[in-house]
Amino acid sequence: MNNNEKEILEKILRELQDIKVILQEHCTENEVSVLKDYINNNK
Numbered sequence: 001m002n003n004n005e006k007e008i009l010e011k012i013l014r015e016l017q018d019i020k021v022i023l024q025e026h027c028t029e030n031e032v033s034v035l036k037d038y039i040n041n042n043k
Contacts, residue, residue: 023035
């Protein structure tokens, strides 16, 4: 993996981490599991 790919992946990971924090602060467990199911079914 070259540096550019690594930087892109790290950026995506940071953004996902931010999204995770927002979800944990604003969603119930049920809402989170519904979102996970939705994401898994649409890969």
